Amino acid sequence: MIDKLETLSDTLQRAARAAGDILREGYHAAGTIEFDRKGASDFVSHYDRAAEQAIIDTIRLAHPEVGFLGEESGITPAGDSDLRVVIDPLDGTNNFLHKVPHFSVSIALERGEELLMGVVYQPLLDEMLWAVHGRGAFLGDQRLRLPPARPLNEMLVGTCLPYHGKGECQLSCRQLAHIMPQVSGIRSPGSAALEVAYVALGRFDAFWSQGAKLEWWDIAAGIIIAREAGCKVTDLSGNSTPREWHSLLVAHPDRHGPLAECLTH
Ligand code: IPD
Ligand code: CA
Ligand code: CA
Numbered sequence: 001m002i003d004k005l006e007t008l009s010d011t012l013q014r015a016a017r018a019a020g021d022i023l024r025e026g027y028h029a030a031g032t033i034e035f036d037r038k039g040a041s042d043f044v045s046h047y048d049r050a051a052e053q054a055i056i057d058t059i060r061l062a063h064p065e066v067g068f069l070g071e072e073s074g075i076t077p078a079g080d081s082d083l084r085v086v087i088d089p090l091d092g093t094n095n096f097l098h099k100v101p102h103f104s105v106s107i108a109l110e111r112g113e114e115l116l117m118g119v120v121y122q123p124l125l126d127e128m129l130w131a132v133h134g135r136g137a138f139l140g141d142q143r144l145r146l147p148p149a150r151p152l153n154e155m156l157v158g159t160c161l162p163y164h165g166k167g168e169c170q171l172s173c174r175q176l177a178h179i180m181p182q183v184s185g186i187r188s189p190g191s192a193a194l195e196v197a198y199v200a201l202g203r204f205d206a207f208w209s210q211g212a213k214l215e216w217w218d219i220a221a222g223i224i225i226a227r228e229a230g231c232k233v234t235d236l237s238g239n240s241t242p243r244e245w246h247s248l249l250v251a252h253p254d255r256h257g258p259l260a261e262c263l264t265h
């Protein structure tokens with residue numbers, strides 16, 4: 001299985017690069033980017049769809065047996081396997097449409113409830129974050145190891161905030177009121193997959209989300225990258241394998257408890 005995992009990991013990274021090429025082209029194209037509206041503030045462009053198709057085509061060519069769950073194309077059942085690829089072809093569409101240079105491609109591979117690997121790719125920086133279950137997390141070919149935990153009052157913490165038509169604003173405001181006075185800064189840059197993976201990189205000291213109602217394709221790849229780097233990843237009830245992720249807290253194991261207490265106060 002190790003050999004097959006290596007091949008799959010290479011394929012997922014190739015697929016992320018293929019999507020990244022499309023997104024980079026869209027980002028640098030002149031003029032505004034056309035979009036359709038899927039929900040109150042949930043947008044989709046030609047580039048989201050083309051990136052997802054490129055990912056599926058790349059993976060299917062090498063591994064015709066796998067199934068897919070894609071944000072834009074939904075469920076494609078697996079062929080002769082129990083493997084499923086979970087795709088967010090463009091995480092941070094709203095940033096992308098506004099030409100804010102913070103978005104990513106997120107691809108995870110799962111077998112049943114078990115996450116096997118994840119890739120989060122930032123096309124504009126050409127940063128490939130990836131992890132394979134039991135084999136560690138990497139930035140390119142550099143192994144990621146979580147830096148020592150900072151004191152709470154030096155922590156920079158990422159989150160996703162609810163927005164028009166999506167999420168529970170009052171809950172997020174309550175959590176912010178509790179956590180803001182305790183940490184050194186809160187950031188909500190707008191690509192959940194990247195923000196989770198940033199904890200693995202030590203760029204953020206923690207990430208949480210509850211009010212913003214994240215989907216599985218937003219977080220699956222980031223979760224395995226963060227876990228393999230040494231982060232503790234649970235929902236806000238402390239469950240590390242919930243059936244559905246209604247909330248998420250990713251942090252250094254030494255800081256996870258105090259942050260959970262603060263956010264559920
Ligand atoms: C969104 C981003 C954003 C989060 C939203 C997601 P999309 O994904 O991850 O950071 O706050 O809840 O829907 O729609 O850009 O793929
Ligand atoms: Ca979306
Ligand atoms: Ca997303």
Ligand code: CA
Nearest residue numbers: 071088090091
């Ligand atoms: Ca998306």
